[in-house]
Amino acid sequence: MATTDDREALYGGRAWPDHYTFVPALRVADTTWISGTTASGTDGCIEHPGDIVEQTRQIFRKLERLLHAAGGTCDDIVSTTDFITTRENYRHTAAVRREFFKIGRPTSTGVLVAGLLREGAVIEISAVAVLRHAGRGSTEKRLDQTA
Secondary structure, eight states, X not given: OEEETTEEEEOTTOEEXXXXXXXXXXXXXXXXXXXXXXXBOTTSOBSSTTOHHHHHHHHHHHHHHHHHXXXXXXXXXXXXXXEESOOTTGGGXXXXXHHHOSSOOOEEEEEEOSOXXXXXXXXXXXXXXXXXXXXXXXXXXXXXXXX
């Protein structure tokens, strides 16, 4: 985790290239903004190409790791935005959301788009979480990688 003033960058234990101009998540006070996330694996390739349900599950696993690094869980998410390239099977992603949202449900916006940056991605999700109960100052270290 890197800190600048009251801004805390969260990497979720992932390597993060220095040339990227954004971070996976940014915590300011109690609020954490999570960048648009796809179902990419550690090699950068999309897992489960074309399968919106499994891609959604993979994305929420990644969101969960990021939030865990900040002392939170998916139940701290208050809003999500889903960018989808297809309506096919999108309604089945609701069951995946229920797997991760145990206590309450966030607000959500769905946006149908012509395409996503990662080849094979059919969904990308960004989120906002409020971590009132989670303390700052996690011992997570940033892993540097040149790519």
